[in-house]
Amino acid sequence: MTEYVGKPIPRYDGIGHVTGRTTFVDDIHLPGMLYIKVLLSPVHKGIIRHLDVSAAERMPGVAGVITAKDVPGKNAYGLIPDQPVFTPEHIRYKGERIAAVAAVDEDTAMEALEKIKLEIEEQTPVFDPFEAMQPDAPLVRPEGNVWVFNSGTTRKIRLGDVEEGFKQADYIIEGTYTNSTNDHAPMEPQVSVAYIDETDRLAIHTVSQDLYFHLGMLSAIFNLPMNKIRYIGGTVGGGFGAKNDIHCDHVAGLMALKIRKPVKYRLTRHEEMLYTTKRGPWTFEFKDGVKKDGRIVARKVRTIHDTGAYSGMGPYVVDKNAILVAGPFAIPNIWIDGICVYTNKPPASSMRGFGIINGTSAEQLQMNRIAEAIGMDPWEIRFINAWRDGDIGATQFTVVAAGLIEAMKRAAELAGVELPERLKAMSSRGR
Amino acid sequence: MGECIYFAPTEIGEAVRLLAEYREKVTVVAGGTDLLPKINYYQLKPEVLLHIGRLGLDYIKEADGKLVIGAATPTSKLASNPLVAERASALAEAARQSGSAAIRTTATIGGNLANASPAADLATPLLILDAELLLTSTRGNRKVAINDFFVGPGKTVLEPDELLIEVSLPHQKGKSVFLKLGRRKAMTLSVVNVAVRLEMEGAQCKDARIALGAMAPVPLRCTRAESLIKGQVLDKSLIDRCAAEAVAESSPIDDQRATSWYRKKAGTVLVARALARAADMEG
């Protein structure tokens, strides 16, 4: 018997939430705090030919302006650190950061932005990942538009022999599925408050979902050891993966380091929606070999992920997708090729169930289409193929504590579906 | 944000005097629900804000057989007022479906019209109810039929010194219906909305009004479609032809909410359904 585990105990911080006492980062006000606004690229692709911030710097009420030149450390961040905090030259998506202004209030900062002289040589962008994969496509990235894994331009998963599996199959069922670009849309927009604290260290109040993950990136950007940054967070007004990437802390931190005054940088909802990281869109091409008895004997999937202008978590998401895109099913022959493509759009990164939700959305439709094609009940095909303990997944992991059959039985019961006895008799403990 | 001055007069005379004085510099604010996003996002930097919420324009009454509504009457009152429900059910329904509870508290009928969004929810019911708008200025009053009020997206016949103060609806025969298609079940802008009023004698249509929202640069009265059914005995096929004609009069665009193709499809369905409901011919 447990006393607390398994009990419906209300939130530890619930009283704070219902009284409005929970302090979110935008609720922090410091004496003399300045507000930051950022000049964002108005074009999807181009080269900065001229940038002059002097008129903005001279404006009354402006405390400082920063650009790529003001990054003391590495002007790059991300899981694969390839995105600049401020782009020094190349613009790869609309909304890319160019310069930041700190002023007495946001209105003044907005006016100062208008005084920045910016000349961009616009270039032809590419938005369609299939077009971007063509040899003559405009280059989003100097190294090429397709991410290179340790297996080459595709993430390869090979289990068994898929072509042999197709030969054994009674049916071949193919399907192509796509997902759209999604915004995380947490109700709390991205925001950061930064200042130099009493120990002369940089303090940052953050909405980060991953304090230590981001602390490392910030340490590299600021060229400061980790103990010279006090990174304060822990309470977030919704994340859903939006706050797995830094959107404000680097800018606020750089500004505080330069002007040595407290600053707040918050995104408007428009900026948040249009220019932050996204759940990138996918295309899935499935080809399945199925026996008359419903067993899936071969599954071949090609996945194409549009990761936008920077890698973000794109390659990681393609990897993660590849592990499970074949579904929770015992399939002896699996062939997966995952492709991660750059386009001139905001970087795609993590969002709730990154890679998995997209794969599931396609794979489960394919399952139902297989059921239809072979004339089998969609419950039955799932029960027949569902993982049992000891089954092997696409990347050769062993399934432990399988529970799909148990979940399906209960769902059928709650939905008022009377399953045949032979399905009810099944268990994840064995075949 | 520059220097902005603010007035909240309590008399219409004072309001129009300020309008005459500051003219184009004035931004009139009633509920503010359409205006404030523009100010908050720096798309509008008003020099003079004229708040008309204290002019006593929040009323719904009957006068000379007309239903008379003050321009600053909030949408929530249109949605719950028994007189509106009885005399202008399409307007009440449009009010109920507009925005969210918190928006309806402040959004006003006058603001919805003066803002002149092609998708304005209250415009189509007022078009089919032959609403008349009372505009005032230091030069005097004038009445404008709602059909003549809208000029283009965000544009009306209001002169810089004029104020919309009242909407009046003549006593109308027939049944009015409002249907809206948004993109979710609450708090949604119209992809297309339709208002219809039919005066029936048995199966024969004596008079008809049909209006479409979000289907043209302005809320659109579909007069060709109306004349197609006036005097006719209505049946399903005539209703379908009338709906097609109404949509043929429109000119919807592709935008973030829908394509022109979809708006035409959905608009045709909505007009047909509204006509059937107004004619008590629902299957």
Added chain:
Amino acid sequence: MKYILSFVLNGQPVDVLAEPTDTLLDVLREKLRVMSPKRGCDEGDCGACTVLLNGEPVRSCLTLALSVAGQEVMTVEGLSKNGKLHPLQRAFHEHYAAQCGFCTPGMILAAKALLDKNPHPTREEIVEAISGNLCRCGTYQEVLEAVQAVARGEYAEVKE
């Protein structure tokens, strides 16, 4: 130009300097430091800044601050009395109707506006009343259950 704005906030008269273009949300958060109304979109689409104006729900981000002169504004700070939580606050807490908590103050006030007028609402009436408040955590079912519990009288007002 700055104007003196006087209104009643959670039962107490307040005077504050405000610009004509300031919203009620600006004045509450940035000037009076009343932090429960949240800035989620600045255009009335999310509901996180919902407050009560004379008992009716309004978007504080869409309300000109100066327009509330002389009127009564209520935020969640004004709900609990002498440290005793309002029935809706207790019900939200116990039903896990707040996950990240960012939409919660607005959601509670939207529910309060409904129950003040209609103490025994139907499911549809509750859904309608809270459907102007977005919650990306998706707590709608729990909010519904919390409001229903209050309407059933399970969270009677704590008498002082």
Added chain:
Amino acid sequence: MKKRGIGISCNTHPAGLKGGGDPSQALIRVKLDGTLDLVIGAVDIGQGCKTILRQIAAEELSVPLEAITLSNFDTDIGLMCTGTFASRVTFIDGNAVIRAARDLKDKIKRFVGSQLGVEPEQLEMADNRVFVRDNPEKGMSMAAIGAAANWGGAILVGTGAFTPGAGQDFDPETGKMTAIASLAFGACVAEVEVDTETGVVDVLKLVQVYEIGRAINPLLCKGQINGGSMMGISFALTENLFPYYPAVDFAPETFSDYILTTAADMPKEMIYDIVEVPHPNGPYGAKGFSEMTASAAPPAILSAIHDAIGVWITDYPATPEVILRALEAKSTS
């Protein structure tokens, strides 16, 4: 015409990063009065880790929940946690808290043993006190332990770290990568009504069951299930930042045009349950699952649309336009 249909789906979800390498740490110390501070590094993004990690600590240490304070707020004090993502915190931080609690328990027993002159192995910890197993009268309350330790120049701190294993690389040729922390499972039944003339879909009913190893806090799990499904509904039907993809025209910048679900879009029937097949490595058998609650509903909804109108929608979101175009293609083919 309105047509109804039913569709099903199932899903699985791993906890943590794809190949391991994502550790977390926890620390618990005894205060002067015997209350406890639990320090973690995980961020609460609404899912409730502040709540369940306290539950786990209280359970392990047999102390009242109220005796435990939790802090996770900064990198000066807070411990290392790879992050709150990938449904990893319950599984990984939960294990770290268990290890910290067990470490503390050992230290407390050693301290009490030295105070009472007994071997630590003879001691038992229950009901907020430590006592001799065969002579329960002889023991010390946590309050006494806290005072004795802290005023006596001792410090009672338990620490724990957990990693599901070092990060693994994919084998370049086969993709072999055997690490996976835990797999949770789900099944979903959706019932929809489709307006065949406007293409509008109404989700009438969602039945969802998740097998999550162990529900540390069923109330919070319910919130994840119902909440995730609301995100799943809009993933299936409305959310699209680039409605003319791959073109970027008309990208919505507001919540009026990027369509999330509201309370009114909630199915009238939201039915859920939890099934438990404990995971051998999970804290109390728990698996990570929160993210997957958004992914079961979408394919079930699109399959229900197929059941209703006989066409497969293969592009998400299934907007009314997508549905009307599919119906038209069907009628002309």
